[in-house]
Amino acid sequence: MKDEQKNFLLFALLAAAILFGWPYLAGTFFPTANPPATRIEQGKSEAIPAPSADPTADSPAAVRSRAVVLAETPRIRIDTPTLSGSINLRGPRIDDLILKKYDETVADNSAPIRLLSPSGAPDAYFAGFGWRDTGLQAPGPDTVWRATGDVLAPGKPVILDAANAAGQRFRIELAVDDQYMFTIKQTVANAGGQPVTVAPYALVNRSGVFHDKDSWTIHIGPMSVANGVANYDTDFDELDEAPETFDSTGGWLGFTDKYWLTALIPDQGKDMAGQFRSGANGAYQADYTVQPQQLAAGSAVTHTSRFFAGAKEVRAIDDYEANLGIAQFDKAIDWGWFRIIEKPIFYYLDWVFRMVNNFGLAIILLTLTVRLIMFPIAQKQFASMAGMRAVQPKLKALQERYKDDKPRLQQEMMKLYKDEKVNPLAGCLPMLLQIPIFYALYKVLMLTIEMRHQPFILWIKDLSAPDPLTPINLFGLLPFTPPSFIAIGVFPILLGISMYFQFKLNPQPTDDVQKQVFAIMPWVLMFVMAPFAVGLQVYWITTNVLTIAQQQWLYSKHPALRQAPAK
Template structure:
């Protein structure tokens, strides 16, 4: 009775630590989950506004203010299959850009994602290109440039021109591809009578931090690649001390959860990358050449660079890295420690999705593939469990014989393992292998934009977000949304049920404390997994169902596992 009471106290403390400490652990270890794009209220699925994608997107007043600002200066329109916006001829700024392929929400009439906004409007965010120099009056932020055309498209580049009073002609030739990459050619022609020294630069100005959360496992904020190393920088760090990086090859910019802006200098010319900020949370990323360019009378010089403004599509980033030679451009996605697992999972999952057309089905097929690969290990696990089951009576007898000498008890048990050729850790291997796979899949679902707003069935409109349907409001019949920490969705409940039936098939442990832990574990996991992506829960449910079928078959091969444990046997 004393031991039973002690075990119960330990079990209760362990359960309390897991239930109440899990939110803190989850927030520290795992990236914050994407918010659910819908809720189910009054029996209907309602779209949840997602202002985080653009702080001013859902505000008519903000949109009206932006339109006023846009009308204050002459502009060149931008129109591509992926982008729409305009170039501000005052200051030669790219400050008006929306991503036409991506919407704010899953609603049919949702506005597209706005990435760039002009200074003076809500969410000011723009790129600017120019020169600094000695003996030259370079165009400034108030200079109004002359444009060679009225619209920038993939087939119609535009050249901006400005002539200085010191005798130099400045040109910026702008081009854009079918996706999100702008080509920038900055040219200075010295038509004066004296030599000048010029340094081309580019800057990104951002009036506010991103509304996406920056976490240790999913970086959001300033980013730079210098000397073939990715630097994920905290907002707060650059508010007090600028981050300066000298490099040849690399880039500098800002990474949101799904979106990226990046200044890409000539990859073969030494430059100084820089991030800086203010206490008022205004930020600037920029670069300039390490050495100025000397320009004699009658000569001209051209400097070529790029500017990326768009979605962090995995294959597109890798295309720019491989074909355009942009050093480590794929590091815009913070894969982290498990990148070696995450990227193959992404490619295989993406291939399955393109094959079947439904992302939920693709996750199920991925699960079946993983379980098939792990099946030989599962067979060894069951053989090990059968062996452990067979020696349980001998172990119990040893524990009773040496209950007052724990050290001797452990020595005798280890000796028994060696005699019977049993490895007690072999049964843990499949679970240990599943942990990095599940974490990798979790990050793939969370980080990659290819998974964003992908529906599955019925009410599940986004597999990268939690399940919005919960019995706490009678599955949406009551017109209210419960707090997130209580909103246990239907899919997490199915996960708990599948885990319950799976654990019922396992041999009952002899230790009472273990029995108690195993009996409540499915329902604890149900609460713990509820805030996670539905896609991850679909993976786990499918894995549990496969495990149940697999166990039924393996039990037929190892019937000893179903036999009740015999009472203590005498140990010689």
């Protein structure tokens, strides 16, 4: 009896550690969900302003400030189905970019996402292109280029032109597709009397770190692919101490947020020297230089590169890698170890969503598909459970007979399992298979822009965020927001209830401590799962409901599971 009390006390302490320690552990290693998109006030869903929102969404002063900066330099307009903004002819720089398809919040009047901003404006973030100072007398950052047009659009490239006093002419041809990829052709024509050394460069510079935090499961910050290997190990803190340099043939480098990416992509067949470094006023820069080459008098040389600036849409990223030959470009999305499972789940989920036009319903249909695929395994699991239940009296007898001889007990148990043709581990297989699927869905919900701000039903406006409706504040009728670790939403409660009934259907353990553990486990997991994305809770609730139905049917096929073990 003392041992049972000791075991139960240990379990209670473990449960308490999980409940109160999990929020701190998850924040560093395992982010549970995106920030809440809404809150419930007076029983109604209200959009929450994003803490990382573009200043144009909240501050009229910031609008005037950016407008002043943009008006200080001559510009050509960017207009595509997905992008709007402008290119600064001083530099030149791509430093004004808005993503038309994505809003800051779920509010109807939300401002769109602003990805790039000019130097001197709030949240400066821009890309620039030019040539290293190798005696070439190349145009500098204050050079104002001449442009052949006033709008950059798909199928309408713009050519920028400049010259120096030594007889070299410089041309930058800019093109953009209908998604997020710019093509930059940098040409030097040497009309002087002497050869010159030409070394093109490109840079992307941002002010400060990202608002989303880098974590063990999702990399946010500087990122590169060098010599075919993706590097997620660089962070902003390391750049504050020392720059990071590398050499590569092809590859790319830039800054990755959870949903957004800027990437400099040199000619994939050329050698380049890349680097990340910190600068003044909390700025960070990624840049590369192509291997210098001699340009003879009377000749010209062109270097073609690309610049990605936009949303990390899975299909678009994969298409760019396949069609443009960009090395490991799909690694811009930090799929991690279970990539081989996550991408098929994403593509299937996205296909179902396009059919039903509701991501919550798509997750339910995904769950149904998974259960159908695993149904034969579940049948074997229940058959094994029935067999194990039938041999329980013999197993108990062996444990009594050889309780002082553990090696002999193990031998006799193995012989019993072999004679009765049962496998004690068979019941664990479906659970083990569910783990990578559950984790893959977690990564899909956390990582993919396609899941961002996707509504489900009623008050659920974002499946990638926690459930905002909780009885702790009487479903928003009381004027306070409870702390996250006790803000148990409706969906986590439904999850706990479904798990309770599922556990009730399972064969009850004979040990009293195990019974107590199984009795409290659904409610512990309810607290643990509460901060996770609603989409994960929808998946788990649906899994539990289907499991209950499946168990009822399989119990009819294996009635021994409902019977008490023979004495």
